[in-house]
Amino acid sequence: MTKYTDKLADRYQTSDLEILVSTQNQTDFSFLERMFPFAPYQQFNILIINQTSVKQDLISGFSTIRVINSAEKGLSKSRNLALKNAVKKIVLIADDDVVYKAGFDAKIVETFNKNPDASVLNFRTETTEGKLFWDYPKTQNKLNIKQLTKVLSIEVAFKTADIRKSQLCYNEHFGLGAQFEDSETFFFLRAAFHKKLSVLFHPETIVIHASVTSSDELESDRKIYAKMAGHQKRFGIFSYVLLVKYIFFLSRKKFISLKEIKPKFIIGLNGIRDYQTISNEFSDQKYD
16 A cells, blocks of 8 residues: 655554445456556455355454445445445555556645645546546646536545535436436535535546446447437426437437437437336435
8 A cells, every 4th residue: 555644643654544445246356456467456445345146245353444345236236235245445446457557646645735725636637648638637626517417436535534424325216226227426426515515626647447437338328328318307398408419419419310310319219218207206306
C-alpha cells in the first residue's frame, strides 16, 4: 500500500480507504492479481461482494480482504450491500475488470484531505489504449448534471459517513441485472447532488478500463429500454419527445435499419411505460 502520512491526526491515511468490488461467481482471488499488478492485493483494504448462483463460496484467509457471498442479483444491490458493510472512512467503487494505477490510493486520500468539504470525488479513467475515457474537464471543479451522465462507477470515491447520513444508496431499479440495465451511477450522483452533498471532480487518473463498456451498446434493446426509463424518471412526459429524437439519431447514424425503427420505438415506449408503473407505485421514491 502506498504510504501517506501526515502529522495531523484528523487527516485521512491510505489505511482509511476501502475498495468495494462487485463481482460474480468467483472461487479464487486471481481477479485481484489482475486488478493490482504493481503490488500484492493483500496490502489493500478490500470488501468483495460475490454474487453467486453456484453453491461454492469465495473464502478469504486475509485480514484485509473481506468477502460477502450473496444470492442476490443486480449491480445496484451489490453496491448497496457493500455500502452497508463498509468499515473504512473512505470507499472506492470497483468492478472486477479494472486495473489500478500505482499510487491511486494516495491520490484519493490526498484529494480528500485537500478538499475537506467534498463528500464525493470523481477521478479519471484511462483506456487500455492509453487514452482518457472521455473528455474530462481540465481542472478540478464541480460537475454539472450533463457531465454526471458520463461518470463511470469506477471513478467514484466518497466518505462513508456522509453517504450514510444522507441515506444515499444505488437505485435498485437501474443497473446491470436490474429491470433497467443502465444509469445507476448517474442516479446515485444525481441524488447526492440533490441532497446538497459536495460532488467534486479531480483531474487525476486512478484506473484503467477497456474502452468499451456495457453502456456503449447504443442500439441494443437493453440500452434503449433502460435509457427511456431513465428519461421518464428525469424528464417526465418530455421523455416521449426524447424517444423520437433518439430513434431518429440511431437511424441517421446507421445504427439501426429502416425496418428496425418501429420495433426499437416500441421497446423505448415500453421502457417509459414500465417506469411510469414503478413511479405510480411509489417504489422509486426512496432513491430520490
